[in-house]
Amino acid sequence: MKRKWFVIGLALMMVLSVFLAACNEKKDGNNGASDGKPVDGGKITIAETAAFVGKFNPIMWEDETDSHIVNRVFEPLWKENEKTELEPRLAEKWEYSPDGKFFTIHMRKDVKWHDGKPITADDMIFTWEAIADPEYTGVRFDYVEVIKGAKEKKEKKANKISGIAKVDDYTIKVELARPYANFEFKLWSWPMPKHVFEKVKVKDLANHEATRTKVVGSGPFKLKEAKPNEYVILEKNKDYYRKGKPHVDQLVFKVLSQDVAVGALKKGEIDFYPGLSAKDFDNLKKDKKLVTKEAPAFTYSYLGLDNANPKYKDKRVRQAITYAINRKGIVDGLMKGHGYLINQHIPKLSWAYNPDLENAYPYDPNKAKQLMAQAGYKDANGDGLVEDPQGKPYKVIINYPSDSTTSARMAPILVDNLKKAGINAEIAQPKEWKTFLELQDQGKLETFLMAWGLDVDPDPAGIWRSNDEFNKLNFKNPENDKLIEQQQVERDRNKRKELLKKWTELISEEAPQVFLYGRTEMAAWNPRVKGVVWDYRGGLPEDWWVSDK
């Protein structure tokens, strides 16, 4: 499933992106290659720590747990590989026209829906049209808005998306709404079966039986039975076009509470437990009968600063705050090593990662003091804490959502770190999640401890441009906007990388937020499950097999 950006609290992150984790190290656990020859048959039970909603439709699912099913039951045009690049699936190949205005998709001719009907260009076009329909209640429109004419359809100025041309049954030519270098990441690529949904009103898609129980998919597994609050059972699609997969006959996704899942895994009631908390992971790691693995994810935590607030308007103050926080201490101490230092919005796994920023902002309280002094913040009354340039008291207020236990433990550390650098700080009363977001929307939070879950493509648009709705930092910088616009249209990857490098360096220099640490995703499984590669994509059960010897 194409991932979207997540606005998430630290605690919520544990629930989200369970299957969407990241990896490039293979130091502990199993890399899947040493497991010998795959064996067919058997059943694997996977733990889910949040219930399903039960909307198993590529364009209607909204909860992360539902996507675990959709990802197995449906097949996209292309899918990310271990190197964060796209690999052909339903599409054999795709190409831009030389002027970059058109994008042509060539689909495979040998793939069928689970009911035996062929998958064609019509299915893909039908899906895009449904998403652009004014009656559509889902959240995927941004992935279709990139096609010329989609906006007109949504705004009821047109009946069809004008930018789609069906060349033949397996070829589609799409006109871009504006030039994009990363169009294949921007475009919706998961078709739903036209022949099943043709007669269904778009607003009724969410509760249709073909979304809820009688799902006609295209992926390696078929939906056999769904009781969303308790379990979902998938069975092998014997006619899957990637020959030899999947290996197991049945996948059972069982909903369990976190506390029970640990015991159930040890007991053998479940075979695979993704999305572990650090505490459970450390506990299960001691169990020699289980395999555990941790992989870097596309999520990171940060302390946002309201750049429009006079308290954080001065770049030197923001830099000082970053220097003052002992981020390495947080990773090693608070996180017990389950995380890694970061200094940029682009994760290490990405091809666009800027290694030059690896050691930016080391913990340096003295440097923080110097910067504050340069900015005119001096300790006027001799209490060891600085006052603002007008001589009035200065205090950083740390805000965080109350459901995040990690933030609750981190906030006092931040306060302590800042005070050691001569900056007074205090923790605000934590706020309930939606209240927190509402206050943030109203610009009433001067700082906020939050996290981002990122897309595989490193495009910062949507969060970082001056006018982006999610630019809650109120970070306004013309150079920033220019670089983001330029990299969005630059199709030469090296040149785009260069632009993104400049952009990450600009952000590092401006320090509009404090990058705290990158997160990891942890999983544990019974060694009877073989062939597991646990990386940023999470587990891929179509590649697994079981060995009960």
Added chain:
Amino acid sequence: MGKYILRRLLGMIPVLFIISVLLFSLVQAVPGDAFTQQLNPHVDHKYIEEMREKFGLDKSPIEQYFIWLKNFMQGEFGISFKNKLPVSELISDRVGNTVFLAVITLIITYLLAIPIGIYSANRPYTLMDNTITTFSFIGLSLPTFFGALLAIYIFSFNLEWFPSSGTMTAGAGYTGFRLLLDKLHHVILPATTLAVLSVASYTRYIRSSVLEAKRQDYVRTAYAKGLPRKVVMRKHVLRNALMPLITFFGLDLGSLFAGAVLTETVFTWPGLGRLIFESTVNRDYPVMMACYMIIAISILLGNLIADILYSKADPRVRYD
């Protein structure tokens, strides 16, 4: 009696109306709505507004209330903002689960609490009575969450007597009597965990109630008439001592529907409790309102049933 019940039922209408106004105002007063930062950063902000429009959140609260009321009176609970699924569908499954769990819990509670309470009262201040008292207090102070986990580790993981979660065996496809057995097998552990808590308080209550009744003059008279102990206990002591249980029963009946969030979570028992919690977190007003109204109605009905049972049990109480 029929007239009385009818009068009571009619009297519920204005009460429910006031409750619904209060609930709706409270729900509206909470900051944020279902669509606060719900969409992802690529989406133009105006589409969030469009969503609010689609689900009627752009109207004034008073208008929203009357739209809700009109639909509610027609048995139409609306569409969940979060899931975009009909509220009635989200609720129907869970109501069944909640009631099933609660009824079994009540049965276990009464089966345990009444004999233990009477036993204790008949041998006050003995070693056994003190032991029961001690365990009652432990039971009372045991956090549900901890008790539930303990039960799972002992009875499902170690002894393997009961399944640790769910309401039925995944993929077994049982029907009829076999399905009922399977469900009972799954409900016993969560129900017993919940029952242990109430058994503790019920036992204390019954014990003191029986002790009190035994001191009454009519009991002494009964003994003086030469009635055997068993008859005195059954006809004179228990009949009076257990009367207050009817009040308890009425109250329990109401809270049945509220569910038990922690127990439901630990045992993955999809009931109303968890739904209420989640819908509140997500500001899913249609689901919240429907759940709260169900609880309000069941509490009112529970009280009515208790009053009716009272008049049956106690000839002094009459409603005419």
